[in-house]
Amino acid sequence: MSATVITNIGTLVTNDPSLRAPDPLGLVRDAAVVIEGDRVVWTGESGKAPAADDRVDADGRAVLPGFVDSHSHLVFAGDRTEEFNARMSGRPYSAGGIRTTVAATRAAGDAELEANLTRHLAEALRQGTTTFETKSGYGLTVEDEARALRLAARHTDEVTFLGAHIVAPEFADDPAGYVALVTGEMLNACAPHARWIDVFCEKGAFDGDQARAILTAGKAKGLHPRIHANQLSYGPGVQLAVELDAASADHCTHLTDADVDALANSATVATLLPGAEFSTRAAWPDARRLLDAGATVALSTDCNPGSSFTSSVPFCVALAVRDMGMTPGEAVWAATAGGAAALRRTDVGRLVPGAYADLVLLDAPSHVHLAYRPGVPLVTDVWRRGVRVVREGAETPSNP
Numbered sequence: 001m002s003a004t005v006i007t008n009i010g011t012l013v014t015n016d017p018s019l020r021a022p023d024p025l026g027l028v029r030d031a032a033v034v035i036e037g038d039r040v041v042w043t044g045e046s047g048k049a050p051a052a053d054d055r056v057d058a059d060g061r062a063v064l065p066g067f068v069d070s071h072s073h074l075v076f077a078g079d080r081t082e083e084f085n086a087r088m089s090g091r092p093y094s095a096g097g098i099r100t101t102v103a104a105t106r107a108a109g110d111a112e113l114e115a116n117l118t119r120h121l122a123e124a125l126r127q128g129t130t131t132f133e134t135k136s137g138y139g140l141t142v143e144d145e146a147r148a149l150r151l152a153a154r155h156t157d158e159v160t161f162l163g164a165h166i167v168a169p170e171f172a173d174d175p176a177g178y179v180a181l182v183t184g185e186m187l188n189a190c191a192p193h194a195r196w197i198d199v200f201c202e203k204g205a206f207d208g209d210q211a212r213a214i215l216t217a218g219k220a221k222g223l224h225p226r227i228h229a230n231q232l233s234y235g236p237g238v239q240l241a242v243e244l245d246a247a248s249a250d251h252c253t254h255l256t257d258a259d260v261d262a263l264a265n266s267a268t269v270a271t272l273l274p275g276a277e278f279s280t281r282a283a284w285p286d287a288r289r290l291l292d293a294g295a296t297v298a299l300s301t302d303c304n305p306g307s308s309f310t311s312s313v314p315f316c317v318a319l320a321v322r323d324m325g326m327t328p329g330e331a332v333w334a335a336t337a338g339g340a341a342a343l344r345r346t347d348v349g350r351l352v353p354g355a356y357a358d359l360v361l362l363d364a365p366s367h368v369h370l371a372y373r374p375g376v377p378l379v380t381d382v383w384r385r386g387v388r389v390v391r392e393g394a395e396t397p398s399n400p
């Protein structure tokens with residue numbers, strides 16, 4: 001197997017827990033990384049790097065782990081431009097808009113849905129995302145949910161069953177009947193294609209008792225829980241996430257002190273999704289409060305056509321630094337190692353021997369520029385599983 005050394009790295013973000021103090025990013029200056037096959041085999045100072053077959057000169061620029069986007073909704077058709085436009089004229093966001101995408105997704109063929117998915121994945125990869133989770137939730141019938149998961153599973157191992165996104169329109173007068181479907185026939189059809197189960201626990205979607213029933217049924221089928229929690233209002237989602245040892249409570253925009261304490265004293269990650277607050281003109285989640293309490297925080301895009309139509313983790317990093325009280329280092333950690341923690345993974349989100357060789361090269365001397373130069377396409381090269389899939393000056397990849 002041939003080895004490649006990326007050398008002359010100005011700032012290397014390793015997220016190596018053993019280099020954590022004083023900086024959680026485990027920074028190494030004037031660094032090198034050696035890749036063999038799909039793995040990192042060595043990191044350290046450039047001058048000490050072992051010999052390799054190929055050499056890439058980073059020319060003093062920054063290298064960091066590929067972003068781990070632990071929350072997206074990429075199996076959908078249609079768009080919601082009009083809804084966004086109306087929102088920017090003052091109309092509030094509500095869960096009901098999901099129905100527009102459900103209708104478009106049900107009407108779409110498999111090829112259209114998969115083409116849409118791969119287009120967004122290519123877009124995300126170009127911006128440095130090397131691991132992503134994605135969900136069903138725009139089908140809401142047994143067949144349409146299972147189809148969404150089958151398509152997603154062709155592109156990632158991190159697939160989430162979200163039959164409980166909203167109550168399907170056909171069950172508008174019988175929410176209990178829909179919960180029975182989700183926990184019965186739909187779960188049976190979907191569980192083989194998914195790793196995770198999720199519920200939108202919110203007014204207008206599912207209450208705490210319904211969410212507990214759905215997640216408990218999913219656990220019994222071998223799926224691990226994660227929850228859309230406390231996005232639009234205070235509610236039981238975060239406490240339920242902790243009670244069920246969910247890998248992540250996602251959104252966490254409206255938190256009581258008890259919610260923050262519960263997260264800080266659990267293995268449940270608080271995943272913040274600032275693209276949603278941006279696109280819904282909502283108050284920002286308070287990352288500083290969570291970090292100061294000792295909670296683990298992840299940052300992800302929530303990429304979906306309704307509440308957050310961005311695939312850009314760098315954009316989310318910039319928002320989190322500007323408006324949510326995070327330092328650039330905390331935000332970059334949250335978008336890499338934090339996302340990995342939200343997926344209960346240690347083989348991504350860090351550059352240490354044995355981890356996947358998922359790396360991003362920035363046209364900047366350090367990771368701080370992701371927030372300092374918002375909106376600038378700083379990601380020039382991306383290695384995924386040891387393969388250089390994005391290369392400075394080359395065409396955007398079409399089929400990640």
Ligand code: NIG
Nearest residue numbers: 098200228276302304306307
């Ligand atoms: O995470 N909150 C629930 N689901 C998505 C929104 C989906 C939509 O509006 O289509 C979210 O923001």
Ligand code: FE
Nearest residue numbers: 071073228302
């Ligand atoms: Fe979401």
